Amino acid sequence: xxxxxxxxxxxxxxxxNNKMPSCARCGLYKNVHSPKMEPFGKMxxxxxxxxxxxxxxxxxxxxxxxxxMGKLLQxxxxxxxxxxxxxxxxxxAINCRPIxxxxxxxxAPKGIEIACCRSRVFDVINKHKPKLIILLGxxxxxxxxxxxxxxxQKGIMTWRGWQIPDRELGIALxxxxxxxxxxxxxxxxxxxxxxxxxxxxxxxxVSPPSMREEANELSFLxxxxxxxxxxxxxxxxxxxxxxxxxxxxxxxxxxxxxxxxHRIVCAAIATGPEHCYAFMMPKTRRERKPFLDYLANEELxxxxxxxxxxxxxxxxxxxxxxxxxxxxxxxATHILDNRPGITGLKFQVYVNFGVLDYSSEVSHYFRxxxxxxxxxLNRIFDLIERPGGKEKLLTYCGLDSLFEYKLxxxxxxxxxxxxx
Numbered sequence: 001x002x003x004x005x006x007x008x009x010x011x012x013x014x015x016x017n018n019k020m021p022s023c024a025r026c027g028l029y030k031n032v033h034s035p036k037m038e039p040f041g042k043m044x045x046x047x048x049x050x051x052x053x054x055x056x057x058x059x060x061x062x063x064x065x066x067x068x069m070g071k072l073l074q075x076x077x078x079x080x081x082x083x084x085x086x087x088x089x090x091x092x093a094i095n096c097r098p099i100x101x102x103x104x105x106x107x108a109p110k111g112i113e114i115a116c117c118r119s120r121v122f123d124v125i126n127k128h129k130p131k132l133i134i135l136l137g138x139x140x141x142x143x144x145x146x147x148x149x150x151x152x153q154k155g156i157m158t159w160r161g162w163q164i165p166d167r168e169l170g171i172a173l174x175x176x177x178x179x180x181x182x183x184x185x186x187x188x189x190x191x192x193x194x195x196x197x198x199x200x201x202x203x204x205x206v207s208p209p210s211m212r213e214e215a216n217e218l219s220f221l222x223x224x225x226x227x228x229x230x231x232x233x234x235x236x237x238x239x240x241x242x243x244x245x246x247x248x249x250x251x252x253x254x255x256x257x258x259x260x261x262h263r264i265v266c267a268a269i270a271t272g273p274e275h276c277y278a279f280m281m282p283k284t285r286r287e288r289k290p291f292l293d294y295l296a297n298e299e300l301x302x303x304x305x306x307x308x309x310x311x312x313x314x315x316x317x318x319x320x321x322x323x324x325x326x327x328x329x330x331x332a333t334h335i336l337d338n339r340p341g342i343t344g345l346k347f348q349v350y351v352n353f354g355v356l357d358y359s360s361e362v363s364h365y366f367r368x369x370x371x372x373x374x375x376x377l378n379r380i381f382d383l384i385e386r387p388g389g390k391e392k393l394l395t396y397c398g399l400d401s402l403f404e405y406k407l408x409x410x411x412x413x414x415x416x417x418x419x420x
Contacts, residue, residue, distance in 0.1 A: 137178025
């Protein structure tokens with residue numbers, strides 16, 4: 001998928017309380033001076049700023065960032081060599097001022113209001129095709145990411161600081177704090193320092209996100225018959241020049257390998273950033289021997305995400321210890337950034353490689369049949385029995401392994417870990 005989404009794809013036409021999101025559904029435009037505020041700015045540097053909502057001054061003047069928070073943002077941008085109105089285009093997650101009941105003060109936008117204004121936000125993106133989008137605060141993240149993100153919902157404390165090469169949009173997304181949060185945290189100098197660093201790193205981006213589609217470009221071996229396994233695994237054998245650094249991943253029947261009836265269903269080995277082999281796991285130890293030799297070979301360095309999982313399953317179900325483990329991408333993520341909620345592979349794949357979702361088609365088959373029983377089997381064989389299910393499973397397993405490899409290489413470079 002290349003370039004920008006069409007309006008149909010991006011406007012998020014899902015129902016809210018069984019009604020289509022729209023200006024009529026929201027109704028804010030009826031009670032403001034500047035309804036449906038138009039974007040403002042010349043955008044000379046291709047930067048789009050998405051804020052929260054117009055305040056009283058913005059509503060009065062019909063332009064974004066005219067009040068106290070706008071002055072703070074303008075000064076900060078100027079400090080970093082960016083003119084807020086000359087170099088940027090400015091909009092908000094909702095484009096009519098939300099007014100609190102009673103005292104007529106500003107209030108935070110509601111989820112329904114963000115949903116109703118989302119199509120206008122995407123219209124601006126499609127029309128102006130920015131090179132970089134700064135998401136200022138939770139409402140901006142909700143507008144552009146939350147409705148597309150398939151994982152557990154996260155707030156700005158989790159999203160801030162990433163330069164996300166979003167492939168669906170073809171644009172880098174850079175979430176950070178809203179100026180009002182920085183202003184409220186004025187006594188905490190660390191907040192302002194982090195905010196300015198987030199913005200500085202965002203403005204330093206010069207190249208657009210990669211539009212490569214790994215699943216289309218990589219060499220996945222997906223045999224239809226398990227007897228082909230030996231022929232495939234021989235290509236991975238140390239005797240056949242397997243690269244010294246690999247990443248491997250399993251898909252299994254559950255979470256506890258020592259429970260009755262459990263098995264490793266398939267595996268994948270990534271041998272580089274563009275090469276991965278995925279295969280169904282044979283049932284006999286004789287047929288598995290080339291793969292067991294791979295696991296036991298200490299000279300072949302191995303990467304895993306939460307390596308305890310693969311190690312335990314290998315010990316229990318393969319009766320083979322994994323040797324040569326050198327990198328755990330989950331542990332490395334935590335060392336590099338100890339914020340909660342960021343160590344999962346799917347989150348790391350999105351913020352590092354811009355891939356929002358490659359798992360939702362298969363992930364529900366990995367849930368236990370009896371969710372109250374940790375020993376319960378999942379529904380992975382239901383997936384395999386469906387038309388094309390085996391290929392989807394192998395592709396998912398292969399992508400996990402591939403992204404683990406790519407993520408580890410980034411982490412190794414940042415941590416100056418000298419393994420080629």
